[in-house]
Amino acid sequence: MNTQLTAGSSSDGTADSDDSGDHEKTDSSHSEANQRNNTRLTRASLRLSQSSQDVKLAAERDESPPRTPTGNAPSSESDIDISSPNASHDESVTKDQKDSGSDPSHRPKRRRFHESYNFNMKCPTPGCNSLGHLTGKHERHFSISGCPLYHNLSADECKVKAIEREKQEEERSQGQNEENRHATRHQAPTPRQVRYKEKVMEMRKRRDSGLTKDQKEKYMEHRQTHGTTREPLLENITSDYDLELFRKAQARAAEDLEKLRLQGQITEGSNMIKTILFGRYELDTWYHSPYPEEYARLGRLYICEFCLKYMKSQTILRRHMAKCVWKHPPGDEVYRKGAISVFEVDGKKNKIYCQNLCLLAKLFLDHKTLYYDVEPFLFYVMTEADNTGCHLVGYFSKEKNSFLNYNVSCILTMPQYMRQGYGKMLIDFSYLLSKVEEKVGSPERPLSDLGLISYRSYWKEVLLRYMCNFKGKEISIKEISQETAVNPVDIVSTLQSLQMLKYWKGKHLVLKRQDLIDEWKAKETKRGNNNKTIDPSSLKWTPPKGT
Numbered sequence: 217m218n219t220q221l222t223a224g225s226s227s228d229g230t231a232d233s234d235d236s237g238d239h240e241k242t243d244s245s246h247s248e249a250n251q252r253n254n255t256r257l258t259r260a261s262l263r264l265s266q267s268s269q270d271v272k273l274a275a276e277r278d279e280s281p282p283r284t285p286t287g288n289a290p291s292s293e294s295d296i297d298i299s300s301p302n303a304s305h306d307e308s309v310t311k312d313q314k315d316s317g318s319d320p321s322h323r324p325k326r327r328r329f330h331e332s333y334n335f336n337m338k339c340p341t342p343g344c345n346s347l348g349h350l351t352g353k354h355e356r357h358f359s360i361s362g363c364p365l366y367h368n369l370s371a372d373e374c375k376v377k378a379i380e381r382e383k384q385e386e387e388r389s390q391g392q393n394e395e396n397r398h399a400t401r402h403q404a405p406t407p408r409q410v411r412y413k414e415k416v417m418e419m420r421k422r423r424d425s426g427l428t429k430d431q432k433e434k435y436m437e438h439r440q441t442h443g444t445t446r447e448p449l450l451e452n453i454t455s456d457y458d459l460e461l462f463r464k465a466q467a468r469a470a471e472d473l474e475k476l477r478l479q480g481q482i483t484e485g486s487n488m489i490k491t492i493l494f495g496r497y498e499l500d501t502w503y504h505s506p507y508p509e510e511y512a513r514l515g516r517l518y519i520c521e522f523c524l525k526y527m528k529s530q531t532i533l534r535r536h537m538a539k540c541v542w543k544h545p546p547g548d549e550v551y552r553k554g555a556i557s558v559f560e561v562d563g564k565k566n567k568i569y570c571q572n573l574c575l576l577a578k579l580f581l582d583h584k585t586l587y588y589d590v591e592p593f594l595f596y597v598m599t600e601a602d603n604t605g606c607h608l609v610g611y612f613s614k615e616k617n618s619f620l621n622y623n624v625s626c627i628l629t630m631p632q633y634m635r636q637g638y639g640k641m642l643i644d645f646s647y648l649l650s651k652v653e654e655k656v657g658s659p660e661r662p663l664s665d666l667g668l669i670s671y672r673s674y675w676k677e678v679l680l681r682y683m684c685n686f687k688g689k690e691i692s693i694k695e696i697s698q699e700t701a702v703n704p705v706d707i708v709s710t711l712q713s714l715q716m717l718k719y720w721k722g723k724h725l726v727l728k729r730q731d732l733i734d735e736w737k738a739k740e741t742k743r744g745n746n747n748k749t750i751d752p753s754s755l756k757w758t759p760p761k762g763t
Contacts, residue, residue: 340509341366342445350470352378358477360509362470367447381464419457427452473513489514489579493530495521495607497632505578522605524572543605545569545597550757551645554747555601556609558645560757563590563613570595573611577628583662584626592616593625594760596649598642600633609633610642614649616760621703623650623657627667637748639670640677644750650701651752653759658703675710678702680736683728691726 339346341363348364348371349357360366364374391408405413427435435449450459489512492499511517511526518533519526522542527533546569547561563570570590578584593613599606610629615622623646629639650657659671678700697704711717716727 339363339365347371348374349474350374351467351474352376353471354474357474359473359513361466361473361513366445367466368449377463378467381467416457420455422455489517491515492517492519492576492579493533494519494630499579499631501579503579503582505575507575519576521608524569524576524608526572526575544599544601545606545608547595547597550596551750551755553751553754556641556747557599557601557606559597559599559606561595561597563593563595567591573597574626577611577626580631581626581628581664583664596642596645598638598645609638612642612646614646620660621655621657622660623647623655623701624659627659634666637746639666640674641748641750643670643674647701648750648752648755649757649759652755652757655701656697656703657701658706671706672710672713675702675706676714677736679707679710679714679716680733684733684737686728693726 339357339359341360344363344365346356346358349355349362350364350367350369351362352375354362357363364371369377431452438446438449450462453459454462489501489505489507492501493516506512507517507526511528514528517526518528518530520533520536520540520542522544523540525536525540527536544557545559545561546566547559549557550560551558561570567590570593571588573595574584574588574590592615594616595611595613597611598609600609601607608630610627610633612627613625615625624643627639627642627646629642646659647657659667663671679696682696682700693704693707696702696707700707708717711726714729714732716729716732718725718727
């Protein structure tokens with residue numbers, strides 16, 4: 217208590233007395249106040265210096281957690297799971313700060329923006345720390361196009377090459393300025409241009425006719441070690457002049473992409489594939505799909521409508537179509553009526569096809585999370601046949617062993633076939649399989665917006681048809697479920713939305729609304745026979761073993 221009072225009086229600085237004891241006490245109190253002020257200044261400066269050091273170290277070190285791959289690496293989830301940086305940085309408080317009792321609670325807030333910047337943006341090349349840039353003009357990169365490691369270079373080598381390119385460009389511009397002073401409209405090549413042309417021809421002549429045995433072994437070892445995560449070794453494959461031209465073009469393209477990224481026109485994880493060419497249709501995409509970056513950054517993708525292989529250009533697609541032997545999906549044809557067929561494709565037996573199908577579907581689905589782990593699923597692909605082959609209409613996937621009796625995991629109708637009744641056919645087919653299995657099914661949640669609309673429309677139609685044909689006096693939701701294979705929860709929610717379920721005197725009553733039934737009859741009569749219904753007699757299918 218005495219110490220606190222003394223410290224309080226010394227902070228005023230007004231104690232003054234002729235008594236030597238009081239004078240000594242005042243001097244000591246002044247010295248204590250100065251010492252406390254100096255301590256506060258020291259702590260404040262220590263916090264500022266520590267914060268600046270942490271920001272600097274965060275830029276120089278790579279402390280980002282691994283991201284979910286967006287290329288060909290196997291992954292069962294699409295969402296990127298990034299751990300919070302707060303826990304690791306709370307432990308970064310120095311021992312001196314703990315001893316001094318300073319409160320660093322504000323420090324994570326000061327660094328959080330910079331830390332989230334590092335955590336959310338990281339080069340996808342394995343083993344890369346995102347430092348350096350292929351152009352040699354930036355300190356960091358966040359894509360394969362600007363990754364020195366992917367191009368088998370170091371950050372310092374990229375800077376050296378950037379300086380050399382600037383010197384060559386400067387010399388070239390000076391030479392052009394001198395030539396343009398005396399240029400005429402039909403001037404012959406200048407001596408400088410002739411010398412340069414002869415130099416290029418000589419460099420191309422000196423190129424070796426082929427690779428030596430040691431070089432081939434080196435290239436094969438590099439390919440086996442890194443696969444598609446690194447660019448192939450290009451030395452001695454062509455002349456030094458042509459290789460340098462290729463490197464310049466790469467650096468220029470990387471610089472253009474970096475400018476677009478800085479302007480906000482391209483962001484990491486954004487939907488860079490804007491359109492796809494699929495058969496005779498050009499489709500605008502709706503959502504991002506994790507295609508490999510070398511394809512996604514093109515903005516437009518070319519996809520074979522039969523094998524679903526994706527390509528970079530129309531020329532490659534045209535050559536592929538001339539050689540592609542596929543005219544229908546792989547697997548067993550389990551349903552056919554007219555031009556409509558349904559193929560059962562096993563994700564384990566036809567893994568590549570199913571993965572490509574999932575990547576294609578993600579372009580039009582927001583909540584889809586399955587891309588690469590396709591082995592536990594069966595895919596039922598609906599097609600429409602003509603003289604050129606079976607064209608993809610839509611599909612739904614289904615777990616081989618679902619503990620919750622989900623009969624649909626993911627469902628999609630291709631945009632060019634939407635609003636034509638094909639979505640309802642896919643849903644009806646999924647419930648037909650549940651009837652054959654003698655199970656009650658329900659779609660896996662969450663449903664997309666379009667999926668929810670389609671299912672509610674289907675459930676409404678099923679219930680109204682049942683009510684129309686029902687002749688008894690008492691109706692049971694359990695009986696409806698057993699006959700239609702629709703989950704009782706879905707039946708109750710549909711009855712509530714139609715205002716056909718009422719609670720009266722302690723009991724739930726199902727009301728038979730004749731107005732809704734008459735309205736449904738009128739629509740059925742107007743629709744007529746449009747062949748957009750599933751015929752159970754055309755199904756040739758037995759439940760897979762283990763289901």
